Amino acid sequence: MSELTELGIAAIRDGVAKGDFTATEVAGAFNAAVAEANPALNAFIVTTPDHALAAAAKVDAARSSGQPLGKLAGVPIGMKDLFATEGVQTTAASHILEGFIPPYESAVSQKLWDAGAGMLGKLNLDQFAMGSSNETSAFGNVISPWRATGDTAARAPGGSSGGSSSAVAARIAAAATGTDTGGSIRQPAAFTGISGIKPTYGRCSRWGIVAFASSLDQAGPMARDVTDCAIMLEAMAGFDPKDSTSLDLPVPEWSTQLSDDLKGLKVGIPREYRLDGLNADVAKSWDDGIAWLKDAGAQVVDISLPHTRYALPTYYIIAPAEASSNLARYDGVRYGLRELPEGAGLQDMYAATRAAGFGPEVKRRILIGTYVLSAGFYDAYYTQAQKVRTLIARDFENAFKEVDVILTPTAPTSAFALGEKTSDPLEMYLNDVFSVPASLAGLPAMSVPAGLDAAGLPLGLHLIGRPFDEQGVLNAGLAIERRAGFAAKPAKWW
């Protein structure tokens, strides 16, 4: 049954519906694959084989009694451990939430279960989604299933959705949820040769997702291909009155409207993204992407996004500011860790709890956020960053008067080795240079695999669309997918 784990969402759903195999067989195959691989990859913080089997049994029963099946009927997925799951520990990969058992289900995960998906387990991530390599988790690094040619060094699966990318790439989950604040779906997807889309801000409810930076956080799917992303996003998206920033719009049937015919489409190539000293393999894959989109009928247009270079510093003010506020709730009173030194008062308890519970990167960002919001510095840092954010969004607005979709690389390099970038926080931040601008502007954006670099590691191409135009992004992604013919898989070493 091991070949069942080679299947993605559409193939599993259709195979279950036709009766080629049962959902229970699929869940069993993935549960076994997870049990075998997880000690090596550390992609899951907890595994929930019973959840996957129970969801599968429901689907099989529904099918035999002739009831209609959901969009994801019989599909076992991984759930990033940032989504609250009722009765299953939810930690955001932080000690401060270790042992936290949510009494409720997040809106997005509930929608996925309602669509017939089952949960293989809770996926590891960078602590509170703060990181680009999955090295800030309190539950250990996630290892990418990919290795460079002739090298056994452990590679980063990207971050923060590193458990998600590692599990999908290793074929131990049919798909996974991710969340994206500055690139946390797209960069890990690029590092591991899979697809992932961050929809327009507000498409997916944030209710029940552990908050990092609320004006940026968006959930999205990470899957084997563009079609699977489209199907899963349909199941995840939708209006939710419990999230005040949820978009009250119907969810399009993206998957049934997919088309790689791009005749009449204009694709923008932003000249500011052609950085000095851009990695040659990355530059070549970008050129390949341009050629593929032309081949699909698109017209390629040179555009300018003049404030691009300010996007990262803007992000590293706004995201920590929002994080310092959001993470104030971890106080040792209502849930999670409590550190109560002998004779400590309330204030001492707060400080001791937060010192013991948060990892170094989380503390760093809380301190930066506290500083930029503090009296005397607020206008110089925070207000200034909010104004520059307006200019960055305006750059995109202007560009989208001329073009329909924008093509860039997803990340400046392929996956680096674990430990390579941990000594300097700034160097790690620079990894998000291509993904952060679209986050600041709330735009839909996706990464699709484009090929392998000279070291045999995957490279991704990044498509950015107009607000609400996930279809345009998915279609351009499909055009690249069909022409790139990316079929490489990590060789199994675990």
Add this chain to the structure above:
Amino acid sequence: MSVAPADVAKIATLARIKVTEAEVSAMVPELNGILAWVEQLGEVDVTGVEPMTAVIPNHLRLRADVVGADPLTGGDIRDKVLANAPAPEHGFFGVPKVIE
């Protein structure tokens, strides 16, 4: 602008994170590196530019003023609310004494 050890200690107090002197010493250059880097935003001309507070135009909604209209966010779930508390006492969140 740059921070000195006393500034870092003050920020940590504001953020309610206990830090040791060694941690403060390690953080000073890290935070200064990041602050020096974000300082480049100061060179952007933002005359007449409104700060962005909402990235996608949306309006804030009011829910119906009915307690428990949505059972997921309604009341009457004291035990569920307390289930994850580190020190629940008599149906309340227990905390160290705050009045001397």
